Amino acid sequence: MSLKENFARRAERMRASEIRELLKLLDQPDIISFAGGIPDPALFPTDAFAAAMSNAVSGDAGALQYSSSEGYAPLREWLAQHMTELGVPADADNIFITSGSQQALDYLGKLYLSAQDTALVTWPTYLGALGAFNAYEARFDQLNLTGNRGADDYVAGAEAAGGAVKFAYLSADFSNPTGETVDREGRLKLIEECDQMDCALIEDGAYQALRYDGEAVPPIQALEVAQKGNLEECRTIYCGSFSKTLSPGLRVGWVCARRDVIQKLVLIKQAGDLHSATLNQMAVYQVAENLFERHIPKLQKTYAARRDAMLAALARDMPAGVEWTRPEGGMFVWLTLPKGLDGKDLLAHAVEAHRVAFVPGGAFFADGSGSNTIRLSFSLPPEDVINEGVARLGAAMRDCIGRS
Template sequence: MSSDTTSAGMTGLDWPKLFATRAERMKASEIRELLKLLDQPDVISFAGGIPDPALFPAEAFGAALTSALSGDSKGAALQYSVSEGYKPLRDWLVTRMASLGVECTADNIMITSGSQQALDYLGKLFLSKGDTALVGWPTYLGALQAFNAYEPSYDRLTPLGNRSAADYRAAAKANGGEVKFAYASADFANPTGETLAGSARKNILDLAEDLDIAVIEDAAYQSLRYDGDEVPPMQALDIERNGSIENTRTIYCGSFSKTLAPGLRVGWVCAAKPVISKLVLMKQAADLHSATLNQMAIHKVASEGFDAQVAKIKATYQARRDAMLASLARHMPEDVSWTRPDGGMFIWVTLPEGADGAALLAESIKTERVAFVPGRAFFADGSGANTLRLSFSCASEAMIEEGIKRLGRVVRGG
């Protein structure tokens, strides 16, 4: 058959018919689409929860990359490597985790291509079709996207400890599976900016013990505290209870994306060895290993200046958070409320019942050129229409004042 006949007489392959059923649950990220607005100079964007590139330690990374590609190290930097990750970086992370109350060894740590890859692997590891994941209401959109591919059901994680394990089991059984894990962003959560108190963390561990399930602790923002006292990670509390990381059920997912550089895509998982060994097999099958050159650069920059870099970005983001809170107080109607985060990058706004964040976004971009993320995307059941997420990390204090003033006009109806 000639190519002309093929193009003229046949239709294309029906690709959706061949896709696995899980593909139906793969949806585009509203946030990734909104990030395109950042290229429009007249739009004030509070949409992307991304670091300010002006704060990246670019010179330090330039020196680190030059060093990695010089002398005896250049061969290793450009060669295949072990799936567990660059050993000096894992050793540095052992010290870092110890400072958070988590005693472990390098064998308890695997390097991932950002913590997003870790969430995907953990969904693959634990979820069979119909199993239940316990998540916040709302929760991180990227976690829902990672888990969705494995066709789970979702149930609402209640950190107050006011729902029994038996109730969760019954609900999971009715949905055709078992409860497999609880997922929580414990510090300055995306999207709400809220932090779980120590008592709430202990309640989640209690529930996990009663259900005999894993706990996935998403710690992407853990370093970005501006106010208040540090709260120990759930993994540290788990070790305190059980004596050793090998006896724990908590899986800690960390990232350098919010502190050093997101573009290098370096994160890590810290967990008991049986979990790490399975994740290593997944890593081998998926991409062999994270980029060695990137890991070497992260290691050098982190080991020489992590604390100083964190202090710099915290000072900037704290001022922007304070500016946004003050602007909200000046320009929002009395029937609008919002969170007051102790750290991170986000403020969560709740509009009156009946309001529609998606419709508000369309009007805001059209009339005031201000972008944000409608809250519905962060709810596993599609609720939360009257909520929205604001990010203050990439806007100057002057932009924040002007943007919130404009947004206030839209919320008031003109």
């Protein structure tokens, strides 16, 4: 008997994450890895979490009990205030706690997408979003923030495919994978187009707090609230996370949105995992309440130095014809390789011959293009390791260019 013969049709669309596979290389001590967007564990507020966990367990039996699907009330209230400070006046009823922002993307795909519906995403975009939306048999179309394509083109393409445009998704600040930021004009343009299409707008704010220089741009949701006067009138759904700021392992994220969206997400969670881990939420609340504002500058200082080291090393060691982004924050630099140089081929040679790893860029494109791009993460290795790793990468590139 073969059970796979009874798999749902959507199972055929499921693919292993290239990043998760590459992370296994971290177990090999001689490899310098720029692959995962992994926070430096040395920066985790470990002592604060140890105290918070102890306080939660000893002070409240509810820490080990079932809890509400919406999330731990004090954490939701703290997040409502946090969103208000970002320019989105909200209350606890506008906040929904998820098991990381990845779960939020999965739930939003489940909420909005029917087979053949269109999700608008940037080319490239976050690999995890593609995986989450793909499971619901979505069709992807390229969200073009600067070119001539607009709402009418997106709608026509969706209708020709037998569905509708259900949402646009993007990370507007220091995006994964490119590190680029959408300016105010681009954000306003996107709000206008989503109004025209009458679709949702999913804003992934995972890296929003990690700005190192340049002028901050308000979240898309804040710009829309300023236009329309009230969050309940807005179509933007903001997905946030503590994974890049406090701890990825506790898996605590959130959604900020109008109440009718939150209510539907709560129903999905009740049918899924009931609620996110109560103990984790309580601990995150205590740590966020006590030190979030003091902790962020420490992250910014450390990661900014590593970004600067990577950009300087790239300028020194990259062969002619390689181009890269210069992010104002986040964890990533995006490289475009000389024509004819394939990121997957380069990775195989770089790992085998030079013991350096990264993520080939094609995985971030919904149509499988982008073969001559790669993503580098600077968040985990210290500056001296970054210098050595980029030098190794440059040598690997020269090897591959010499063969072509």
